[in-house]
Amino acid sequence: MKRLQWAALSAVEREQALTRPVQEVALKTRDIVADLLRQVREGGDQALSEITQRLDRTRMDSFKVDDDEFAAAEAAIDSDLREAMTQAAERIRAFHAAGMIVDYTVQTAPGVSCERMMRPIGRVGLYVPAGSAPLPSTALMLGVPSQLAGCSQVVLCTPPRQDGSADPAVLVAARMCGIEQVFKLGGAQAIAAMAHGTASVPKCDKLFGPGNSYVTEAKQQVAQSGVAAIDMPAGPSEVLVIADAGANPAFVAADLLSQAEHGPDSQVLLLSDSAAMIEQVQADIERQLPLLPRAEIAHQSLQQSRLIEVDTLEDAFAISNRYAPEHLILALRQPRDWLARVQAAGSVFLGDYTPEALGDYCSGTNHVLPTNGAARAYSGVSVGSFQNAISVQAASAHGIAGIGGGAVVMAQAEGLHAHANAVALRLQAVSI
Amino acid sequence: MKRLQWAALSAVEREQALTRPVQEVALKTRDIVADLLRQVREGGDQALSEITQRLDRTRMDSFKVDDDEFAAAEAAIDSDLREAMTQAAERIRAFHAAGMIVDYTVQTAPGVSCERMMRPIGRVGLYVPAGSAPLPSTALMLGVPSQLAGCSQVVLCTPPRQDGSADPAVLVAARMCGIEQVFKLGGAQAIAAMAHGTASVPKCDKLFGPGNSYVTEAKQQVAQSGVAAIDMPAGPSEVLVIADAGANPAFVAADLLSQAEHGPDSQVLLLSDSAAMIEQVQADIERQLPLLPRAEIAHQSLQQSRLIEVDTLEDAFAISNRYAPEHLILALRQPRDWLARVQAAGSVFLGDYTPEALGDYCSGTNHVLPTNGAARAYSGVSVGSFQNAISVQAASAHGIAGIGGGAVVMAQAEGLHAHANAVALRLQAVSI
Incomplete structure (x- = not known):
């Protein structure tokens, strides 16, 4: 495991510290x-x-x-x-079930209805x-x-x-x-x-x-x-833990190890504003590791892990948002107070009694999540991943009379005269 | 324009009738x-x-x-x-705005909260x-x-x-x-x-x-x-119109032409259970086409168009769902009654007074839509396309005591003993 002090790193070293194990597809x-x-x-x-x-x-x-x-x-x-x-x-x-995307309708103008219609x-x-x-x-x-x-x-x-x-x-x-x-x-x-x-x-x-x-x-x-x-591009699994001085080092070590056992290319990161906590976690990892059946895999994965000391927890969240981890564990005293700072992550685990393994199996959230920084632009699997949204619009004669003129003006500006004509024909029919 | 009678086509001919203009990327x-x-x-x-x-x-x-x-x-x-x-x-x-994906929370077990937290x-x-x-x-x-x-x-x-x-x-x-x-x-x-x-x-x-x-x-x-x-894979624009005997042939012709003017590789399809309607639309296209500034482009695009006579409107919807058009115009007398049959499409336009051009510019729906059959598995652009969902879970000591045992059993069944251990350590701490 590599121990680093964030404040002492150059820009290039910081970049390196957050680089995932190389996995360019050969x-x-x-x-x-x-x-x-x-x-x-x-x-x-x-x-x-x-x-x-x-x-x-x-x-x-x-x-x-x-x-x-x-x-x-x-x-x-x-x-x-x-x-x-x-x-x-x-x-x-x-x-x-509570997150299903549902139908809705908006009257965007008199006689003009716009709708989202969901289909599996x-x-x-x-x-x-x-x-x-x-x-x-x-x-x-x-x-x-x-x-x-x-x-x-x-x-x-x-x-x-x-x-x-x-x-x-x-x-x-x-x-x-x-x-x-x-x-x-x-x-x-x-x-x-x-x-x-x-x-x-x-x-x-x-x-x-x-x-x-x-x-x-x-x-x-x-x-x-x-x-x-x-669903999304997938890569090796990863976890980032932010722990304060009050965290339980045995718990943190166990969480890091449970990610590390996934595969030799998994990555685990620990960020803490407490040097003592980092040392205790490191000691606990060494204590727990030999007891694991998959110790060899975890040992390999830990080669690419980073234990990073930060000046403040604010710094830790800035680093986490930049890394955009698949799993983010907040081993903090008031974890919910920090949630507003989380901008990019797959799934977040709050406090000492919410290990990642709970979400992996049975808390109720999904464990198919964006890895490799994809959490910046992808979400985990949800019911919405299995649904299509179809938009529907219905204008009455009155409706097109009200908004059709604008469509004609815009179509003409874009040089699409058949578009303008399709609207204009209706406007003529309506005005008769 | 190619006129076809669906019932008279073999399976292979039907496949050909619904094949988009070839656009393999060279x-x-x-x-x-x-x-x-x-x-x-x-x-x-x-x-x-x-x-x-x-x-x-x-x-x-x-x-x-x-x-x-x-x-x-x-x-x-x-x-x-x-x-x-x-x-x-x-x-x-x-x-x-009405379709933004929003946060929600579900208590999935006593002391276990699961949440969806939205971020731009x-x-x-x-x-x-x-x-x-x-x-x-x-x-x-x-x-x-x-x-x-x-x-x-x-x-x-x-x-x-x-x-x-x-x-x-x-x-x-x-x-x-x-x-x-x-x-x-x-x-x-x-x-x-x-x-x-x-x-x-x-x-x-x-x-x-x-x-x-x-x-x-x-x-x-x-x-x-x-x-x-x-956002999605994109291809040439396309429209499929389903018209009954009561449709306005001049409107239908104008809608087909407004799609055809997009580019020579655009595709337009008309399905109708009325041979007379197909003939009238064809005549109207020939009347309107020469008046268009982009007549040459539309003329080229019309080479790949299809006017298909179907036995019943039910058949028309089955064909449309198989084709999964970007734009679907229902030039029908009771268009809303047919909406339940639409399984795959980008955006649907109901009735005689809702030309596609209205949605292209100003009805309120989005015009960045899945083409080339992608509507089977993609939706058009929405606010959700610019949002990420992050899942959040929080278990109290009481919460993990209730559900942690199940996670241990499942982790052991999957041979992931460090996962089991991360939960078991908490269960020990809670039971003390």
Whole structure:
């Protein structure tokens, strides 16, 4: 872990201190993914079989999870886990339902009504990764809002296990969200299948979910070529903690470690106005780290971490807004008083008893969030991510008589005379 | 114009009937744009000067519009146009203000609060094209919502005229929205300047606005590389009209022509269950077309248009949802009764007295809309396009005691033991 004193850094050093671990997509990755997309586009299910056998070392005739496999999953899953997922789904549902984007109407002039009419996106595809372990929580985070939005076709892809089966917890989570179309496909080939559609996998209009660098690159490529929309660009997970002198160093250390265990390219940052707190956290990290099963991953990730001493907490918030972290933990005595200063972040966790892990699983917020500074211009997944807004306008004869003249003037100024004419014809009809 | 009878078409012919004019981005365009982006990224303002001299044939020392030019624009603009723009801006403001995404809070469990906290995107860049003529209306469509959202830095780029000045109406429109930072830059180089920032042009986090194929490709490239977010992929403009036997053929013809005059690659579609109506519209198009200053452009565009006879209006709506038009005009007797059938479209115009041109300028809705079928998964520009949602959660000791156990179970199931530990440490502290 690198310890830094912000006030002592030059502009260049500050820039370096906030630079994420390099993750330029290698040209090789780009080409491999482009080739996989092409293979699936041209070869359909046959290509999916060949790629899955080669990359996942699993021979599969059919990718679709059938009723028997769903039933076996329901029987296999531990009751504690089912209960935890059921309650998490309920809280996710409660929070997301309240944030649905709704219809509204404004009378913008006499006889002129303008409206926003919401519609679910028709065909959506969800990707649930299973890198080191399957992530049923991600199935809930994507499945619940897709169900609330009312999408008519929801497809979920998740990588097959070596024996060709899907993780039972992921299947149970999918069912909790009413998802019946689950395919055992992973990686860029899963994204290709949902974007282009094959004989067995339905084509989707928008794709959601986190994934490794191949999945991310595949999502970017299908979005770029206009084949399917995507939720957001994704990158390695990250957390920034702002802690004051009164924070609990063991808690802070545990939060930093829980981010660090995600992967060797995860980044964790601690900002504090207390040198003593930074030292205590560092000591606690060293105490807790060896006890973790994923200590090796966390150890690697900590190489890129930064413990930064700031002069004031105001400075800490300025740094955080510049970095725009995916997760922002405010381990402060009066955390809510500082909230107005937060300008860019994915999700914020207030106080000592709101660890990031709570939001990752079951507070009710979404854990599919913008990384890599994307929080400056992207939001996390919400029901709105699964909805389209269609604008509607209705003018009566009286309405166009009132506002049509302005449209004619503006159309003429822009040299668009057919536009002016379309309005003028109505104005003539109305004035007769 | 191609006349078709839907019921008589094979599946392949139907597919062809709804295919947009081919607009695969030529590899050459892709390379030219990539090169322009690189030049501006590396060469900054100097590169911008060189490119502008070469492509816009204008020699400029400074791109920024100064106070004198703003003042001259205010003096130069016609009072009718100013009045039309002022009223349009008011209606756009009224409609968009009502659609702002707002904060909310849900208590998802005792002692657990989950919140959505809205923030304006900090730095936004607006592109206002001036292909055949400058488009002050687009400055209002982008400027008004950026101002409502409260973005702290709003930059607007619009191509310079041959004499190095900016269009006065665009400058006045920018001022109406409180925008002071206007740069006379066009094309891919303007997108590059706003995405990367130069000594004179501030870096932006999200870019908005329509443009030609170079602008569109540049936006896609900066979005793909993660340099800046964009509003949506853009393509040539298009309209689909559904008309019944009672429609006014002269109105329908005028609406089709007002779309066709946009550019030779625009597409217009008419669907009707009345063969007589289709014939009358066709005759009216032939009557109105020669009278238009942009008759040649409209004539070219009409080559790709389709007049399709359907058996029933239900069929027409099924076709429209499959096509997902940017603009959808319902020239029907009871248009509102059909609205529930609209699943995918950018903006809908109801009845005989709501021509598309009204929404293009001054009904109050936005005219920056998804094209090329993107309406299946994208919405038009709104205030929400300029806002970020940040989720916030706060659990008390009591709160985590209630829900923390579930997080531990789920984290363990996913093999993320540091996550489990971060929660377990708090649970221990709470139970003491």
